[in-house]
Amino acid sequence: MTSDAPASLEIPGDADLPPLALDIDGTLTTPEHTIDPRVFRVLPEWPAPVVLATGKSFPYPIALCHFAGVPERVIAENGGVVCVDERVRIEGDAERVAAAVDAFRERGGELGWGDADTVNRWRETEVAARVTADEALLREVAEEFDLRFLDTGYAYHLTDPDVSKGRGLREAASILDRDPAAFVAVGDSMNDASTFAVAGESYALANADEVAKDAADSVLDDGFMDGTMAVLAELVERASG
Known part of the structure; x- marks a missing residue:
C-alpha cells in the first residue's frame, strides 16, 4: 500500500x-x-x-x-x-513461566531490566527479557518448559503456546x-x-x-x-x- x-x-x-x-x-x-x-x-x-x-x-x-x-x-x-x-480474562500458565525464569537465572541468565524490573513487575501470564539477554539460553529454556519464544524486536518473550493476540482478539x-x-x-x-x-x-x-x-x-x-x-x-x- x-x-x-x-x-x-x-x-x-x-x-x-x-x-x-x-x-x-x-x-x-x-x-x-x-x-x-x-x-x-x-x-x-x-x-x-x-x-x-x-x-x-x-x-x-x-x-x-x-x-x-x-x-x-x-x-x-x-x-x-x-x-x-x-x-477481564486471564489465560496462560504463569507458574510454568515462573519456573522457566528460575531455570534461566540458575543457568546464568539475566532478564536485563535491573532491580526494579518495571517491564515484568506487573505481568500476570508471561515474562519479557531485554534483547541483550542470552537468546540461545532463553530458547533452550522455552523448549524445555514447552513455552513459546517470541522476538518482537523490542523484547524477548516467554509465553504459553496456547496464548496469542489473535486468540485475544x-x-x-x-x-x-x-x-x-x-x-x-x-x-x-x-x-x-x-x-x-x-x-x-x-x-x-x-x-x-x-x-x-x-x-x-x-x-x-x-x-x-x-x-x-x-x-x-x-x-x-x-x-x-
Whole structure:
C-alpha cells in the first residue's frame, strides 16, 4: 500500500468505520519509541471500537486508554490478558513461566531490566527479557518448559503456546458482539501475525519484521504512526466514498 500519512484526520460523525485492533510499540509510536501525539486526537474520535493489542504488561495499555480518553479495551501480554468493557480474562500458565525464569537465572541468565524490573513487575501470564539477554539460553529454556519464544524486536518473550493476540482478539470481539473479521489490524512484529490471521483486513508497517509482513494483507510504505495514520485515512476515505 502506497501511503501518504496525514498530519491530522477529519472523521465525519456519521462515517461507518470498522473496529480496529492496533499494536502499540512501533505502531502508535514514533521511531524514538514515544507515543505519537496524533494518537490522542485520532483514537477518541474513532466511532467504532478500538482494541489495543500489545506484548506489554496489563497496566501499560490500560494507562494509554485512560490518557487517550478511550474505553479500556486491551489485549495485553501477547494475549495472556484481555480486558474489554470491564470484563477481564486471564489465560496462560504463569507458574510454568515462573519456573522457566528460575531455570534461566540458575543457568546464568539475566532478564536485563535491573532491580526494579518495571517491564515484568506487573505481568500476570508471561515474562519479557531485554534483547541483550542470552537468546540461545532463553530458547533452550522455552523448549524445555514447552513455552513459546517470541522476538518482537523490542523484547524477548516467554509465553504459553496456547496464548496469542489473535486468540485475544476473538475474545475481545465476542465481548463487543462483533465479528472478528470486521476488524482492521495494524502491527509491526511477529506477535501481530496471529492478529492478522483473525482480522478481516491487516496491515504491516514499513518497520515490521518479515513474519508480520508475510502474514499481513498489505505492507505499508510508511512506518510507525505515519503508516497507521495512512491506514486510518484510507478507511475514512473508503467510508466517505
